[in-house]
Amino acid sequence: MSxxxxxxxxxxxxxxxxxxxxxxxxxxxxGRALERLDRELAWQRPRLRxxxxxxxxxxxxxxxxxxxxxxxxxxxxxxxxxxxPEVARIREAVIARLALAGLDVDFNSxxxxxxxxxxxxxxxHSDDEPELxxxxxxxxxxxxxxxxxxxxxxxxxxEGFNAWLPHDSLLLMGPGVQRRLQHALLPxxxxxxRISLTFRRIAP
Ligand SMILES: O=C(O)CCC(=O)C(=O)O
Ligand SMILES: [Fe+2]
Numbered sequence: 695m696s697x698x699x700x701x702x703x704x705x706x707x708x709x710x711x712x713x714x715x716x717x718x719x720x721x722x723x724x725g726r727a728l729e730r731l732d733r734e735l736a737w738q739r740p741r742l743r744x745x746x747x748x749x750x751x752x753x754x755x756x757x758x759x760x761x762x763x764x765x766x767x768x769x770x771x772x773x774x775x776x777x778x779p780e781v782a783r784i785r786e787a788v789i790a791r792l793a794l795a796g797l798d799v800d801f802n803s804x805x806x807x808x809x810x811x812x813x814x815x816x817x818x819h820s821d822d823e824p825e826l827x828x829x830x831x832x833x834x835x836x837x838x839x840x841x842x843x844x845x846x847x848x849x850x851x852x853e854g855f856n857a858w859l860p861h862d863s864l865l866l867m868g869p870g871v872q873r874r875l876q877h878a879l880l881p882x883x884x885x886x887x888r889i890s891l892t893f894r895r896i897a898p
Pocket of ligand 2 (some may be wrong): 877
């Protein structure tokens with residue numbers, strides 16, 4: 695079901711568009727980026743309220759972006775951290791790769807997620823907050839341990855599927871993906887650190 699494209703992208707879904715690109719940064723840059731982000735970011739484990747009880751999230755995270763790109767997440771307001779130079783470089787690489795694929799995109803914020811090992815995870819959700827606009831385009835960069843991002847259709851019109859995200863890959867979730875599907879990083883017996891960066895555009 696996948697197509698090969700000259701720009702190196704692999705189409706996982708045609709409509710809505712879901713594509714994966716490999717070797718975004720190349721080595722040694724990708725390995726270095728993983729180490730630097732792990733070491734230099736102020737990783738947080740906020741507590742979120744779920745069904746009236748507070749739980750620490752089962753991963754660590756950092757919100758980063760332009761000062762006007764405020765974000766509400768599970769009922770809380772987050773002010774983004776300023777762009778780290780490594781993250782700014784990755785953002786440029788994402789924009790360049792998507793431009794090669796004919797997509798003119800821009801991002802003013804990113805959620806970085808840090809999963810210590812296969813037990814750390816993110817539950818089922820769509821990135822459909824109103825500040826992302828009606829049909830957001832989200833670009834997810836993966837560094838470190840390869841894990842599958844699981845997708846399921848909201849109306850159950852097709853079978854769910856895995857998008858495997860190897861080190862130094864980029865997953866493009868095009869318009870319609872958030873409206874029609876949910877995704878989750880489920881716990882798996884896969885050892886190793888993984889960091890993902892999900893770039894978004896927030897209306898100021
Ligand atoms: O870690 C991942 O690849 C998924 C992250 C994600 O879904 C998100 O940041 O919204
Ligand atoms: Fe997401």
